Amino acid sequence: MSDTVVSLLTPPGTGAIATVEVRGARAWELARQLFTPAGNPLPAIPEVNRFWFGTLGSDEVILAVLAADAVEIHCHGGRRVVQWVIDQFLVAGGVETSASGGRKPPESSITSAPIPAPAPTLMATSTVREGIASLGGLTPPARLPSTPSTLPTSSRLGGLTPPARLLQHAPTLRTASILLDQLNGAFANEVRRILALLGADPVEALDPLYRLAELGNTVGRHLVEPWKVVVAGPPNVGKSSLINALAGFQRAVVSDVAGTTRDAVSVQTAFDGWPVELIDTAGIRDAQGLEAEGIDHAKRALAHADLVVWVMDASSPTQVWPDEDTVAAVRVTKTRWVLVMNKCDQSVGWAPNDPPGGIHLSATTGANLQQLTDSIVCRLVPDPPSPGSPIPFTPHLIERVGSAHAALVASRPDEAAYMLREALAESEQHHFASPLGLSS
Ligand SMILES: Nc1nc2c(ncn2[C@@H]2O[C@H](COP(=O)(O)OP(=O)(O)OP(=O)(O)O)[C@@H](O)[C@H]2O)c(=O)[nH]1
Numbered sequence: 208m209s210d211t212v213v214s215l216l217t218p219p220g221t222g223a224i225a226t227v228e229v230r231g232a233r234a235w236e237l238a239r240q241l242f243t244p245a246g247n248p249l250p251a252i253p254e255v256n257r258f259w260f261g262t263l264g265s266d267e268v269i270l271a272v273l274a275a276d277a278v279e280i281h282c283h284g285g286r287r288v289v290q291w292v293i294d295q296f297l298v299a300g301g302v303e304t305s306a307s308g309g310r311k312p313p314e315s316s317i318t319s320a321p322i323p324a325p326a327p328t329l330m331a332t333s334t335v336r337e338g339i340a341s342l343g344g345l346t347p348p349a350r351l352p353s354t355p356s357t358l359p360t361s362s363r364l365g366g367l368t369p370p371a372r373l374l375q376h377a378p379t380l381r382t383a384s385i386l387l388d389q390l391n392g393a394f395a396n397e398v399r400r401i402l403a404l405l406g407a408d409p410v411e412a413l414d415p416l417y418r419l420a421e422l423g424n425t426v427g428r429h430l431v432e433p434w435k436v437v438v439a440g441p442p443n444v445g446k447s448s449l450i451n452a453l454a455g456f457q458r459a460v461v462s463d464v465a466g467t468t469r470d471a472v473s474v475q476t477a478f479d480g481w482p483v484e485l486i487d488t489a490g491i492r493d494a495q496g497l498e499a500e501g502i503d504h505a506k507r508a509l510a511h512a513d514l515v516v517w518v519m520d521a522s523s524p525t526q527v528w529p530d531e532d533t534v535a536a537v538r539v540t541k542t543r544w545v546l547v548m549n550k551c552d553q554s555v556g557w558a559p560n561d562p563p564g565g566i567h568l569s570a571t572t573g574a575n576l577q578q579l580t581d582s583i584v585c586r587l588v589p590d591p592p593s594p595g596s597p598i599p600f601t602p603h604l605i606e607r608v609g610s611a612h613a614a615l616v617a618s619r620p621d622e623a624a625y626m627l628r629e630a631l632a633e634s635e636q637h638h639f640a641s642p643l644g645l646s647s
């Protein structure tokens with residue numbers, strides 16, 4: 208019998224989400240053996256183009272059926288998690304292959320003892336668990352047509368359908384589940400509803416269209432791209448220490464010599480399942496030479512920030528506020544700020560409400576870090592969408608919905624309807640199989 212081949216489709220190394228493909232005569236049998244769906248049991252015969260949420264060992268994953276003899280596992284991208292997922296299929300009888308096609312002997316030829324599940328990594332706890340928690344009560348996903356012929360062959364790149372490729376780029380399971388909802392028709396159904404409202408009474412369409420445009424601008428833009436959170440402030444206040452504490456590991460260089468950080472170093476993480484890029488910057492002050500260059504970098508990073516965490520030093524008797532130049536460097540007035548008083552473990556007696564709204568914390572002891580992450584999430588996603596909410600999920604759809612809203616506000620309902628119809632047609636190209644994404 209020919210081999211059932213297990214391949215890692217995403218690049219090796221740590222990523223947010225990884226995709227493991229299992230292809231061969233036993234692919235479905237192995238998937239049924241190892242994967243536990245969140246809802247009903249898996250059917251005996253694979254249904255092509257269906258997706259399931261569930262678990263593999265103790266990890267939450269998405270199982271996608273590509274063909275009768277091919278499945279994909281979308282799992283958290285931490286190295287150990289990915290290796291563990293691959294190992295499960297190898298122990299069960301699969302054969303590993305590298306992207307270049309070279310095959311490795313299965314680990315199972317060495318030992319068939321079950322491999323213990325890996326301890327969750329920082330990303331696993333902050334993205335997978337929270338992502339799944341955010342899904343709330345899962346309902347079994349919509350049934351999709353069981354024939355692959357509805358997808359043109361030319362759109363299947365590298366064995367992945369376009370929706371699967373979109374999903375693969377989602378940095379967290381929370382964003383993957385939002386994309387999954389859209390690819391199953393949440394966005395399209397809402398656009399149809401708004402179009403019907405527009406036809407009946409355009410005023411009734413204003414609120415839902417505003418909400419859709421707003422969700423596009425807040426959440427839709429960050430289903431694949433993380434929010435950029437820039438940590439800035441004067442030298443030596445603990446910016447790099449704070450990044451390391453938030454990311455949970457040593458990434459930025461910390462030193463008691465002021466002016467240590469020269470480059471804008473960045474770390475990807477997730478808060479409450481939302482993808483965030485934390486960007487460390489050089490301490491801002493008047494400086495010359497290499498340090499001045501670092502400060503220029505810092506100002507460039509500020510220009511692209513979605514949110515700025517301005518750090519001050521509670522162990523110092525003076526607070527250093529952003530100067531006019533720094534404020535001017537920040538891109539748009541919409542960019543939000545969070546004020547932090549670090550080193551509260553060595554505070555020289557600052558009152559808790561000084562500065563007003565400032566969060567007193569310690570990067571060293573970890574005190575009040577959660578308050579900071581809550582505050583960041585609250586500012587980035589003030590009104591989080593509930594599971595199943597419609598969201599424009601590509602930059603182009605966001606633009607179209609925004610234009611439709613602007614047109615309606617300007618009392619041009621026909622133009623708004625035109626934009627929405629365009630968006631609808633575009634979004635349906637992303638659906639898994641049929642315009643509704645549903646089968647009878
Ligand atoms: N007591 C105390 N010390 C801290 C805390 N956070 C940082 N430090 C110390 O403050 C010093 C400066 O920390 P860094 O993280 O390098 O500060 P920075 O703001 O990145 O400095 P530059 O890159 O030079 O601008 C180091 O000696 C840290 O150990 C804290 O919460 N409490």
Ligand SMILES: [Mg+2]
Nearest residue numbers: 446447467468
């Ligand atoms: Mg630093």
